[in-house]
Amino acid sequence: MLEELQRLQAYIGVLKTRINHYESENAALSTAKQTAEEQHHAQIVQRNGIITAKQDEIENLTEQLSSTQAQFQQLNQDATALADRYSRLEKSCTDLKNRFQEILAERNELRILKEKMLNDQRMNQHEIQTLKQERERxxxxxxxxxxxxxxxxxRLAILGTAQDHHAQEIQQLAHPAEVSEEG
Incomplete structure (x- = not known):
């Protein structure tokens, strides 16, 4: 029995050594597990931080996209308004050009009419001058x-009284207005 007891003690010693070995291995594994969990937790926290940063970046980019789209729509509206205004201005320019051409044509017609009237005026003044000269003559x-x-x-009055009667007739013929006043 002593032998058995010694054997048992030897087994117990071996078991204690194994237990110590397993406990130290277990402690090392627990430490490794805890370290791994801490690293994993740190990675999760880090990744959550990255995800949050990326979500914030996505939100900022979404806001920028919305703002840019609004600006794009506004620019399209402005471009359309400017195109309409340009076409109206171009039409007005064409109308003004046509009106200017009409005014130039009217001006040319008026110049021709003015020259004709000046020529007529010269001829009329010449005719008036001729008529005045004719009147004077x-x-x-x-x-x-x-x-x-x-x-x-x-002379007839001097010729005598007999011819007075003829002189009066001649005088009446020469000055009918004087005779009617006397009558």
Missing amino acids: LLQKNEHAKAKVEAIIQ
Whole structure:
């Protein structure tokens, strides 16, 4: 029995050594597990931080996209408005150009009309001058004829009373207005 007891003690010693070995291995594994869990937890926290940062970045990019799309729509509206305004301005420019051409044509017609009227005015002034000269000539001729008639009347009056009657008739013929006033 002593032998058995010694054997048992030897087994117990071996078992204690194994237990110590397993306990130290277990402690090492627990430490490794805890370290691994801590590393894993740190990685999870780090990845969660990265995910949060990426989500924030996505939100910022989404906001920028919305803002950019709104700006794009506004720019499209502005471009459309500018294109409409440009076409209206182009039409107005064409209308003004056509009106300017019409005004130039009217101006040319007015110049031609002015030249014609100036020419007519020169001709009319020349005709008036000619008529004035003709009038002066006729007035002088009339005065000359009056002077001749009066000279004839005076000669007839000198010729005698018998011819007085004829002189009065001649005078009536020469000056009908004077005779009607006397009558």
